[in-house]
Amino acid sequence: MPMTPEERYSRQVLFRGIGAQGQQRLAAARVAIIGCGATGSALASLLARAGVGALRIIDRDYVEPSNLQRQSLFDENDAAESVPKAIAAARKIAAFNSEIVVEPQVADLTPANIGSLLAHSELVLDGTDNFETRYLMNDYAVEQGVPWIYAAAVGSYAATMNILPGETACLACIFPAPPRGVVETCDTSGILNSAVNLAASVQATEALKLLVGARDQLRRTLLSFDVWSNERSEISTAHPRTDCQTCAKREFLHLEGKGRPQITLCGRNSVQIHERERPIDFGEMTERLKPHGVVRHNDFVLKFWRDDYEITLFPDGRAIIKGTTDTAVARSLYARYVGS
Numbered sequence: 523m524p525m526t527p528e529e530r531y532s533r534q535v536l537f538r539g540i541g542a543q544g545q546q547r548l549a550a551a552r553v554a555i556i557g558c559g560a561t562g563s564a565l566a567s568l569l570a571r572a573g574v575g576a577l578r579i580i581d582r583d584y585v586e587p588s589n590l591q592r593q594s595l596f597d598e599n600d601a602a603e604s605v606p607k608a609i610a611a612a613r614k615i616a617a618f619n620s621e622i623v624v625e626p627q628v629a630d631l632t633p634a635n636i637g638s639l640l641a642h643s644e645l646v647l648d649g650t651d652n653f654e655t656r657y658l659m660n661d662y663a664v665e666q667g668v669p670w671i672y673a674a675a676v677g678s679y680a681a682t683m684n685i686l687p688g689e690t691a692c693l694a695c696i697f698p699a700p701p702r703g704v705v706e707t708c709d710t711s712g713i714l715n716s717a718v719n720l721a722a723s724v725q726a727t728e729a730l731k732l733l734v735g736a737r738d739q740l741r742r743t744l745l746s747f748d749v750w751s752n753e754r755s756e757i758s759t760a761h762p763r764t765d766c767q768t769c770a771k772r773e774f775l776h777l778e779g780k781g782r783p784q785i786t787l788c789g790r791n792s793v794q795i796h797e798r799e800r801p802i803d804f805g806e807m808t809e810r811l812k813p814h815g816v817v818r819h820n821d822f823v824l825k826f827w828r829d830d831y832e833i834t835l836f837p838d839g840r841a842i843i844k845g846t847t848d849t850a851v852a853r854s855l856y857a858r859y860v861g862s
């Protein structure tokens with residue numbers, strides 16, 4: 523006998539904050555999740571199970587064995603096959619909730635594509651691990667008047683804040699420059715999966731409140747919690763800063779792409795080359811690279827190993843080069859094997 527939506531969501535509908543009407547609103551909602559690592563996995567899983575009707579999952583990366591400790595939507599096969607995280611997430615979600623629409627997007631969020639990738643999303647959720655992307659999201663959200671929810675987790679520390687443009691402080695009000703402490707990354711400080719899940723749980727709950735229209739219940743603070751030391755703090759975000767460059771002066775430098783690097787360090791020992799906009803034919807590229815090293819590809823990524831380097835190439839020409847933190851070396855490997 524087929525499952526009815528009434529059965530599937532019965533325990534959630536019983537909760538007074540949601541109810542039957544709230545559940546209908548969730549079914550009609552369209553949400554974008556940017557980044558599908560640990561936070562994004564937890565978010566996507568919670569919101570998909572809760573019945574959010576359309577989820578757009580945007581991620582630039584592929585699954586690796588070191589992700590499995592905390593990135594709850596992925597399994598060993600995904601890592602063995604280097605499946606892009608957005609695709610792997612969509613497959614997993616389809617297995618437990620085939621009634622919602624998931625739109626996976628294997629892409630790096632940039633000033634050039636943010637408008638099309640986030641169009642039609644009424645709420646944007648931060649599952650990223652870097653402030654460059656968050657400032658870009660903040661610019662877009664403030665300019666468009668779309669709410670978004672920041673979340674960060676590193677070590678045993680979790681933090682989250684709701685940004686309601688025109689109402690609360692924005693990210694740049696609170697962090698005019700990237701904060702110290704959270705700039706440590708999971709690659710350098712490690713991470714507890716429970717810290718990530720705490721951030722994502724609070725973030726997903728705030729998302730539900732917003733989507734069902736319970737705006738008076740939304741938290742107007744930057745909440746941070748250390749699950750190891752049990753230290754916690756809350757800073758009010760109820761009022762935007764009157765001299766904020768982004769929400770007061772409406773200068774959207776990140777959206778304009780000012781000073782955006784073409785090459786960034788990503789992770790402990792790798793460099794990303796992005797925005798190449800060079801469509802790659804994996805079949806052709808495989809033939810070309812075969813004489814130079816080990817090469818294999820699936821529909822989504824091509825991997826090439828040579829000496830101590832591993833080059834992962836995406837169909838749009840973006841590449842992640844492992845085995846170096848030297849951007850010059852990465853650029854030269856890209857030029858040599860992919861083309862300049």
Ligand SMILES: [Zn+2]
Pocket residue numbers: 691692693694695696762763766767768769770
């Ligand atoms: Zn602001």
